[in-house]
Amino acid sequence: MGTVAVHGLCKSFGKVQALDGVTLDVPDGSFFVVLGPSGAGKTTTLRAIAGLEKLDAGSVHLDGRDATGDAPAARDLAMVFQSYALYPRRTAYENIASPLRARRCSSSEIAAAVEQMSSLLHIERLLQRRPAQMSGGEMQRVALARALVRRPRAFLMDEPLTNLDLKLRVEMRTELTRIHRSLGATFVYVTNDQVEAMSMADRVAVLKEGKVQQVGTPTEVYERPANQWVAGFVGSPRISLLACRAEGDRLVGEGWTLPRPRWTTAEDGRPLLLGLRAEDLSVEQRGDASLPGELYGLEPLGDRTVVDVRVGTEILKVKARPTVTGTPGERLHVTVDLDRAHLFDAGTGLALSEAGR
Numbered sequence: 540m541g542t543v544a545v546h547g548l549c550k551s552f553g554k555v556q557a558l559d560g561v562t563l564d565v566p567d568g569s570f571f572v573v574l575g576p577s578g579a580g581k582t583t584t585l586r587a588i589a590g591l592e593k594l595d596a597g598s599v600h601l602d603g604r605d606a607t608g609d610a611p612a613a614r615d616l617a618m619v620f621q622s623y624a625l626y627p628r629r630t631a632y633e634n635i636a637s638p639l640r641a642r643r644c645s646s647s648e649i650a651a652a653v654e655q656m657s658s659l660l661h662i663e664r665l666l667q668r669r670p671a672q673m674s675g676g677e678m679q680r681v682a683l684a685r686a687l688v689r690r691p692r693a694f695l696m697d698e699p700l701t702n703l704d705l706k707l708r709v710e711m712r713t714e715l716t717r718i719h720r721s722l723g724a725t726f727v728y729v730t731n732d733q734v735e736a737m738s739m740a741d742r743v744a745v746l747k748e749g750k751v752q753q754v755g756t757p758t759e760v761y762e763r764p765a766n767q768w769v770a771g772f773v774g775s776p777r778i779s780l781l782a783c784r785a786e787g788d789r790l791v792g793e794g795w796t797l798p799r800p801r802w803t804t805a806e807d808g809r810p811l812l813l814g815l816r817a818e819d820l821s822v823e824q825r826g827d828a829s830l831p832g833e834l835y836g837l838e839p840l841g842d843r844t845v846v847d848v849r850v851g852t853e854i855l856k857v858k859a860r861p862t863v864t865g866t867p868g869e870r871l872h873v874t875v876d877l878d879r880a881h882l883f884d885a886g887t888g889l890a891l892s893e894a895g896r
């Protein structure tokens with residue numbers, strides 16, 4: 540078993556409220572990602588689970604048992620940090636074996652465990668090297684192997700891929716997902732990289748200023764963001780937001796109107812924000828629901844081009860084929876897939892009811 544549940548975690552550092560009532564339920568065997576910008580309280584949450592932070596309020600339950608007062612060593616959790624902190628004078632093999640030696644496992648058990656983990660992480664050929672003879676990415680993999688070789692209740696990982704170059708990071712995302720599946724262990728993984736969260740997690744908790752904004756599958760968080768902030772934080776290019784209000788069966792903004800989506804419940808006149816993702820907009824096809832705009836710029840990205848279109852005072856990001864062309868200033872129409880649009884209350888930022896969707 541490896542369930543982790545935290546309830547109402549609060550923690551202040553002087554005037555900074557790092558955690559403000561954080562509640563999370565991490566199911567056994569899940570790959571649970573805590574996603575948020577720098578300073579959101581992610582590391583503090585992880586340290587609270589590990590028992591490294593004295594809390595102002597809240598509780599930590601491990602496998603259903605209250606572990607709030609337990610010492611870190613009694614919690615049976617393994618922590619993997621950004622920095623790899625390998626023993627410099629020991630070989631990779633000895634580094635990976637060290638947690639097992641500390642537990643007085645037999646040499647044959649240790650050899651079998653190191654072999655299994657180094658094959659999972661593709662580091663067999665590094666086993667006799669010392670940290671100074673390895674690249675940063677190789678050291679990070681050895682550090683991961685050293686953490687994973689144990690069988691703790693859960694693994695707590697704090698941005699373990701940040702020191703890797705982009706190519707290795709992309710590879711390691713796939714590796715970690717595979718390792719997670721083959722170990723069947725619980726991972727609580729902290730990152731500020733939404734692509735990592737979307738590609739690896741089976742559940743994501745989005746954190747901002749010490750408060751949980753939303754918990755759900757990556758798809759739920761992307762397709763049904765709970766508020767305007769989550770919508771903006773998850774997704775690249777960033778979602779475009781247009782100020783508007785409902786008037787009868789229309790949405791009316793500055794210099795544009797669109798049919799009001801069937802599913803929205805907003806009353807007339809209420810200030811709203813219409814959220815449109817780049818892939819739900821088109822400048823290449825003409826549909827019934829469209830916004831008049833002006834080409835602002837083109838951002839060719841190889842496999843696609845992001846077209847910036849000015850609508851009123853806002854710039855909309857539109858995903859287009861790489862062959863799309865145009866001249867800044869040129870008038871055009873942006874076709875909107877209203878079934879996939881989002882509406883938020885402009886005051887609270889909360890998503891409007893989607894009951895009818």
Ligand SMILES: Nc1ncnc2c1ncn2[C@@H]1O[C@H](COP(=O)(O)OP(=O)(O)OP(=O)(O)O)[C@@H](O)[C@H]1O
Pocket residue numbers: 552555556557575576577578579580581582583584731
């Ligand atoms: N020991 C400390 N003393 C004072 N302030 C702290 C301490 N630890 C964290 N903080 C503050 O608490 C807030 C949350 O920090 P935390 O490290 O949990 O954020 P984070 O989401 O992990 O950020 P990052 O992605 O930058 O690591 C920040 O404002 C940070 O400056």
